[in-house]
Amino acid sequence: MSGRRPAPVVTGTVRPGWEGVRDAFARGQAEDPGGAQLAVRHGGRTVVDLWTPGTGRFGYGAVPDGGTGARGAAGAHGACGAAGAGGACGAAGAGGACGAAGAGGAYVAESAGGATRAGSTYGADGTAGAGGAAAANGVPGAATGHARRTGAEAGGDAGTGTGTRSGSATGSATGGQALRVDSVGVLMSVSKALVAVCAHLLIERGVLDPDDPVARHWPEFAAAGKAETTVADLLAHRAGLPAYTDDPAGLPEALLLDPAARVRALAAMSPVWDPGKAFLYHAHTYGDLVGEVVRRVSGESVGRFFAREVAGPLGLDLWIGLPEREEHRFVPQRAVRPDPTPGQVAQAVERAGLVPDDRLATSLRASSAELGRATASFGTRRGRAAEFPAAGGIGDARSLARLYAALVGRVDGVRLLSAATVDRARTPRTDHLPQPGALHRLDGPDRSRFGLGFELPRPGAPLLGEGSFGHAGAGGRLGMAHPESGLAVGYVCTAMAWEPSAGPDPRWMPWTDAVRKAAGLGGG
Template identity: 40%
Template sequence: MTSVQGSVEPGFEAVRDAFGQAQAEDEGGAQLCVYRHGRPVVDLWAGQDPISQMSWDAESLVVLMSVSKGVTATCVHMLVERGQLDLDAPVRDYWPEFAANGKADITVADVLSHRAGLSSFDAESGIGPDEMNDWSTCVAALESMSPLWQPGTAFYYHSLTLGYLAGELVRRVTGKSVGDFLAAEVAGPLGLSLWIGLPEREEYRVAPQFTRERWLGPADIEAVLVKMGIDVSGRLVRATLATLATREDGIEMLNTRAGHAAEIPSGNAIGNARSLARLYAATIGEVDGIRLLAPETMERARQTQTDGLRSPAPFDVIPVTQRIAYGYENNRPARPMLGDGSFGNPGTGGRISYAHPESGIAVAYTCTNMNGANPEAPDPRWLPWTAALHEALA
């Protein structure tokens, strides 16, 4: 069992032991923080940074990958609560240029629930890792796109595009980028070490992410699709394979200063477990007098929007496993949270953060060693402490 630093409240000792067990064979660093009813009850870290040899502790920062989507969604729902955005309104009401090429009826709800038909940039768009750092280029590409399927009729994970779509809505109604809004309205008031667009002064705290595994690349996925009889020449398939290629190269880009400084709200938020758990705690209750989302806002935000929908053709032959709410994901076997009612987001490589309002719990786990194992199975590092947390709450 690896050495674990930090503290737990009485009754959560088994969570500390399980976290140590989970990290025993992990080469990198990890953090685990749990809030209950607005107070931290678990605050742990373990491991080291084998890449840069930087010190590793609770205040270290990591790139959060798709955990960033939940951070962005929280900003959007704050604006919904203030009446500045309406989930049922067409995106064009706030962003007129978006209506081009068959997108006039796409709603804010469609965007947040991955039903907008814009799951990837077109393969011919030229959007790669470097272009992801250019907000105007990505927004212009989305404005000129036609949907990859009839919006609202199917859903497919908007892995890269969701952040630009949601972030541009934030910019249109507030005049602030999503990173500036996060800093002013969320991170500042709550005292979080959490950014979308990291200031250079905080760069020294970021531990690089790494992996020793070979991940399935676009060529591997294409071969699988061909074996399944799926035509890989169609627009949606080509766009999806291009996204996989961009993600593969983008993981390295996100270890650079340019990748930290940019605003890529789908994947480059930077923070730590303490800050993520505190943020989610403030979506379901008060944290030191601050609550980000009113109960009715939170209740609507976590309602699943994709049950009964399939993936668009030709991916409709693949079983659907994700359950998507408004910008958040819901509990499912591959992403075990704390049961029904949980909402949050996992991130590529093993990060995860979520809240479970019924128990008053908010959880965040971060790591530097990116586990590229089966994306339809839970990260094995989550299982011991998740089980121990269930028992502690029981």
């Protein structure tokens, strides 16, 4: 025995000229114990549609379906729950000043009711061996919808199949549920882009303006010094509300699972810094801040608005609140390392230069606790059904790619946003601002960059290069687009492995480079 590990099984299709992406995806997943999906569209057409069930070699937190394991205090993108993309803000400074934990120590989810389809197989042409359930709002189910929409069948627009048979649809080396062609999973902070799209639809329709005071649409929000806070402040993480409470223990679970209670808490809160004068990643509160504006303007929750206005017209398997009939498709995410304890988070906040009883310090600790509870809830039916707009979106890579493709061009006749709206959304809104309080001393070249609701490229999350926009999520999920090239990409994974303080996720880099090369953008 040489000790050489076998290459991951990669199944799916690529178009001619994009074969290098398949090989790069396999290299990127070679050490990943979890499963992953990668979908790429170019000029609105599917060119890559791949997935792998993973190696199954979890060294931490690997428990059979139905069990529970480490429950995460890690925030979207980094330790302390308020860290920005790449750990560049919050308690984690650029370069990992926090050090308490990398993103990815989130939790081991409970099984989605144990409803796996034993024995089903998925061949190289990407078609399912068993029928999928119908999605919400009349969106076709996986077995019928995915093949029609993505060309994953032989003769579809993804070209000839280049994958290999993945074998059984259930089971893994750890007893977990393997990723399948029709699987969906938690998107973590990739979900924030779904919320941003809803806001931009209302902006484009003229019923909302980024410069509007939030209180114009949500009068209760004017309390406690927030009368001048704008919609743009919410979208760009400038609102000064990174947590729901000043209690470092965070909002109790009973209130955290109640959307109305979360909104009431935010309306009553006074900002931790002057809105618009600094920025800090709002790991969980972002979804309720922007989502409540969407609700006040549209008359329906952000999850329902997204389903009707975005997912329905495009035929997406993306939800903010998973319908019960889709539970059989859910695959849990898994931790690859333990999470920081509350004490470790507190120490990390102090190491960042914050006085323990300072409001910013307590907000960071509260955000960590709140996001940990929310993330743990995604291992339950109640948590998946609830609308946690900032981190609780559920879907697959194909739908992410299709969504982003419809932001920068037409997909089956549907374009969601105009080019002017996309340009406004990807215009930098935080490059000129410091992080609040003592955290400004941690500013560096890899700090977070935000437009209106989307992340912008930086060394730790380069996306598709200059001009691209998108959003990463804790553990390594990623959705993004590059308008000038017509590229749109979705990547979904089950192992919470990305450590933002160490730079880009190693799983991304091979295929990101290959995608750029295939699209004529050059590598690197």
